[in-house]
Amino acid sequence: MITLVANPIRTCTETEGQVCVFSVSIVQQSAWDIPMDSVPLAAGYLKAVIEQDGELATQVDVAICNFRGGMTLPEMGRRLFTTGVPDVLAFSVVGWNYRNFTCLAETYKQLRPDGLVIFGGNHVSYQAQKVFREAPSVDVVINGEGERTFRELVSAVLAAPKEPDFASVHGLSYLDVDGTVQTTPDRERIEDLDEIPSPFLTGAIPLTDDAGRFPYEFALLETNRGCPYKCSFCYWGGAVGQRVRSFSRERLAAELDLFGFHQVETVFLCDANFGMLEADEEFVEDLARVRQRYGYPASLEANWAKNKSARFHRIVKELQAHGLKSSFTLALQTLTEDALSQMRRRNMKVNQWEDLVDWLEAEGLDCFAELIWGAPGDTPASFLEGYDRLAERVPRIAVYPLLLLPNTDYIQQRELHGFTTLRGQHDDFEYVLANRSSPLHEHLQMQRFMYLARLLGENQYFKRLWKPARLLAGLSQSQVIYSLLGWLETSHHPTVAAFLDSFPVIAESPAVAAGHRMLYTRPELDIEIQRWWGEAVVSAFPEQWQDFGTELYIFERWCRPVYQGPEDPLPAGWSLDDDQYLSDPVPFSFPMEELLEQLTAAHTHGPRWSPVTYRFRSTRGFYYHLDNHETGAHYFAHPELVSFSEHAPG
Template identity: 50%
Template sequence: MPSIRSASADLRNSVYLVQQGVWEMPLESMPLAAGYLKAMATADDRVKRAMSIEIRNFRGGVNNAYMANAMFTQGAPDIIAFSVLGWNYDSFGALAETFKQINPDGWVIFGGNHVSNQAERVFRMYPAVDVVINGEGEVTFRELLRAYLDGVNKRDLAAVAGLSYRNAGAETVTTAVRPRIDDLDSIPSPFLNGALDLTDAAGRFRYDVALMETNRGCPYKCAFCYWGGATGQKVRAFSIERLRAELELFGKLGVHTIVACDANFGILPGDYDFVKTMIQTRERYGFPRALETSWAKNKSENFYRIVRLMKQAGMKSSFTLALQTLHDGALGAMRRRNMKVNEWEDLTAWLADEGLDCYAELIWGAPGETVESFMTGYDKLATRMSRIAVYPLLLLPNTDYMDKKDQFGITSVRGDDDDFEYILAHDTMTFTENQQMQHFIFWARVVAENAVLRHSWVALRRLAGLSQSQVLLSLGDWVNEVQDPAADFLRQAEAKLGTDGLGEAIKFMFTDPGAERVLNRWWEESLRPRLAESLVPLLREVFRYDLLTRPAYYGDDAADQEVLPVAVVEGDEYYVRRDVSLTHDIPGIVAALHAGQDPDLSPSRHVLDLYYRVGSESAVTSTNHEIVVHYMGRPLEGIVKEKAPERAD
């Protein structure tokens, strides 16, 4: 039976670029990597004339059968290229096999961090893969397409640098290393040249956020990281002229949030110009209004200058302290001991004084870390900021930890639904200790990282002497023991030990009526007995305020709930809950406690309106803690103060 070679309706060679996000959410995640590849390829006149290049972008959560049917119902393309990460490695391997059943002569290309320099393993596991791209892919992919048009055999690609392939004898051949792209502007913008479809059928921006790169490269060599294959590399930047044109387009499209996909935003002087351009764009079009990114590890004067500029302009962001650990022994093994990022206390105090949102990142399971050292560091950090993202250490390809598993005594296991290696034990962490800590991490991520109890932490610590870890373990242990349908759901989510269960639990906390019921039961049955009776009325009201200020969620799966009216504040739509009556001035008390002051704790009836930004559904469903905090309910004066722009320098 002859194979169906092409799914294209025209006579050109057909090429698919395939991406899949990690989360299932209402809006697509922008396929930026595929956009760059298509933009570079179609800038070549011959490739553009001879090839039809389509981006096939899939949400997280869809299965292999869905993707296969979506791509292959009308046949298969001539070339299919997958952007591979740990969460889609196995799925894309399976789809490669399906592709070869339909088009045995077609080319299958894998690229991305997870497969770069891993060709031996990829070819062994998935013989249907023909080529693995090593390093940056734009130039190599274009050269591969040119080779295909020249009639080059896929078993004889020695002339194309930057890849691995199998020759006629089934031996793996790796070609010369391709130099990194010095002039990033030589990569056409996928936004400006139309490589990416930016709008849906109704003309609205189709993605949850706009992804941009302002630079590539990372000067550090952290043992756990392989950021774009550019660790230990000079940082290269796109020109401000190009970035200005891209921001202009996003402003016209009404894009609310820009995510700069840089390893260390703020490390270059030009990053200040980018933020200033972003603010100028908002002044013309009303958008964009928020910037999220991975901020520079070492906070230079340039960082402070950028933060002041953003504050003056009312431009939102979550400022990240990527500490990873506070333990000197673990820092040494991480190759981060000399990084100024760990001089964090003055920085957190400065951000708090400026009234700026900030969160920190910690990694559990690093060699050299113990349970005691980690929990001590966690609670020390929590005295300055309650929103701490705790991630279990994963072994990633091409990293120092992966290369030194034996040195650190690491025992690991591959994931069931992904291709990451999960650490089970090492020289300073036993199996049992790790299992106990997974319980803590689950609740730290669901409740603290996602700001479910963002106001209660400081009140419980300052007034009742309870550390953040004590409160989290109280909740987790109580849920494990109580008989309640909501607790049953949360126990089942925790038992999944992965992103699926974590995402289910986070969404449950923001959207299901059972969450409020079970949290109230925990507070009364487990937490209240630990409190002095004189403090109970106030602390109970702070807790109620936390529950009241969770995002207003009206997704298709939302339970019946009060439909709040909508008001416009400084150009943004907000749901408004009117005349909320509190027994104390909770916003004022919490603010004073954060500032280290001793507020008046006496009862005083306080009535206020709470405002919740419209559109939380995508942020809640994707469980994006960096964005979901922008949808929390707040009094009007806090929003107005934040949005009121001052003249920037």
Template identity: 50%
Template structure:
């Protein structure tokens, strides 16, 4: 019988039907299971919570059937407060139990963590797998949590109530010493019905980031040499996911596509897809500097029908802001040629911008947004936050930064600095809300380019038009949007989710979009192109994801279920118009009727609920001429969605 009960706790940020995979906890459990001195003496359980679960619900699951000896939390900004509260309860139930905090949000922050949550016994600094195994060994050996001077990479309470921090543990050079949480069974991959239980499959192919961006702690503000897992191990993991019918694999890497070994992984992924039919999509944080390796990866993925949303992690187009970000000399800033190439190849991409970085102004940001939107309509815009162990957080005074902790999380939101006033930031929060809801999450996707090229409407004008209409209209359908926008200040993840869910899943949300177009946009369009743009907009709404319940019939294509809408008539050949505009060709507003069938991949609700814009695009409707079946992805030409 095991003599030590260990519980590992993770919680995702979103309250969605499917769980997020508990990868960090899986690594820790796999380390214990693989150790011959520990596996028979330690019972390890992973408790993986969705976002939105109350403290009481978590406490009931953690403690109702017995209190663990060791309670270890994977801490991020959105769950630190909840985990602090659970730790306080845990120590009431088991005063001799060990409470351990680890993760990027608490690494190097022990002084603050212990002030806020004095019941925490240990903070793990840096990579946690080897350190956690040592802590479990110490607990079994009867070591006091007040006497951990031999465990590198930890901070802990001394008996005199002062904080001790041990030397850092060297980074793990051979990552394969960490057993695979999938191949060892440390993470339960299927539910009671035998179906893959998570929204996407998460893997790490490497660790480390060579950059030192001022806002990001991925590189730890000092940069890290990149270390990789072995090709054989990764291939085995991917093959397991394929056998389970996993649609999307997400690599949790900082710069995938930077190294030649990344091309090897893609080759393995393509070969596995040919054998099993899955996975169908591969996402990652793509390399900032796009090398020959990246371009070759994109070509091979396209040829194999392996989908992705290729990221342009620009963050700003302003030279001053880029310099302060330490990104001025990155090749990523030479992005136009890359976008043109992706468009010619018919491949989807999106861009990332940060609002409120030091050096940025309202005018420079909006100029950059519209310049970027001329090439990439799906732009993810995030408000600047101060993350632990970053240059911005460590040097607030130097930048004139004023920040505020979130109401329900532990992030610091920037309110002002030398080039951004309180008032300017407050006004821009409205724009950020609508940009994130409508453009980033592809509520509208196709109409941006035709509106700009045929009517001269920049993307920011379209978004501000919708914001103004929602603020002033008397239509009841706009009230939920107005209320969500009012709650969206300072990040407002639940508010974004509420608005996106309303627009994608309710008839009232669809009606709100129709009313805005009819009242605010259509009357202001040039007469010659208005009928065509009306049809493009109808096509945009028609190809939004379909969330169940629905009366549309199901069909199976290549092992994937789709809803099918048949015989939809348009007065213009909208797919052809969109294809020509993307290639830079001219179009004429002459009617050319077309009838299409539209296919929608089943299972969109989880992506919509989590507002995962990288996943949402995989559920967009795909049109085909009426009567033309949708072919399996590996046999298809680039999709018109």
């Protein structure tokens, strides 16, 4: 008999324990430290599978241990093991938590030498040799989809706790008695996904905390599995099979209804290509009905289909008709033809993006683009040329460093491409630092560019500055970023120096999130950036536009989201209006929004002095979503015209 806390989602030691016949703990940890929990979807599937099995449900107690990215190893160990040590400890492994989980597995084996440690997830699937070499405390690695395999594995351990028959369970790797890695036959993909019980409808993942509130950053949901593409950098298609399989409409509609009832703000889909299937249109129809019934969800975020078909346009129209917000993605990765060819994306129509941008703009909708730096075939010059061409139409660009992920084409041909990589300090990803088309020093310089590009472009710290800089100062988006980088590197201001010292060697997401938060919590840093804007950029404007350029940064600052922590006072100049922030009246010398919309390359005459007053309105909650640029984008303030004078006095 083992005493263990039952069903702890947020921690594993904060409720009273109970006696169980057989105890299983499933551990997840999110990518980085954010103020809200992430939905433990993978663990929820496994818990639901066990609890919905007639034979296992009465014999097994399953606990989900869901940790935030910034939680320390000692704290995770305390929460995992203080009240009891489970019979089985299973980890949902990705690159960012691999090292932490190998350490926790080692501690577990000291506490429970006869216990079973299971690793599963894309990062370790078919990587048993590496896992067993680096993490000798791991007993079993699950390959491929894990739900059926996990259920059969638990059954095998229950049947013979001292000598489980691992060989009879398809879809796993294990060490036999002489230390040889044994891998059982692959398990067939799950054709009927409804076979997997819903972790939301079964209550395996509770949707409320002790105060009755939805406790997660957003609701994470799968509508299908599979990907038809075979991009060289990605294992999505290989991980779950090329053919796409869908959950039933009835199940998804029931889950959406539950989200609406609990007033979930955002649903985030982890499908590979949402908008590709007829079922995706049906999903949006059901989402719209739920929104009409409850007023929630308010937004849908997704990995959109790479090729935007007529179905995508219909889905966007449906979302727009029901006031559902979204961020529309152009997953281009690069605009360099040689690099596209080598990453197996040349046959995709993703670079026919101009018409799509025109259409979204005509509909009054925003989009953002995704690029990857470090692909073979790209050089800094070719990459930045594509970046600036894209930025003229889509300034919000997420630029990610190339990673070599397990089981991908890139990693299997690493010698051909001449990759030099570096493992992350706190994760197990291989970051590309050189390849045959770009040497090490170029990659290190590009990482610094990427870091600022992600802060200013991807996270939209600069949102309205790019176009005037290009049209009035002749600076491309990359030139603006490099201008600020050069200014930061020569500044003697202590806050600027601290910000510069925070620059990572590799522009990975946790570092970007930390830098983004620094921009919002160090007002003196923003003042210095404003000074750079005036000295380096506005000074290059035609003289008649310079007053406008000076005020533009102030306008940009008021249009940013309002950052207020749970214990912080209201920021200066802001008050509360129901559940929104409303600014005091702010005077400007020009109709800023109107001028920004009308500004073209043909503008040679300066703007007329026409005083206006705006108030700015912003939704509350940005503090909790700053780390995710897609959900954070919904919190930008909007100017509301209060007064306008067409003529200068006298």
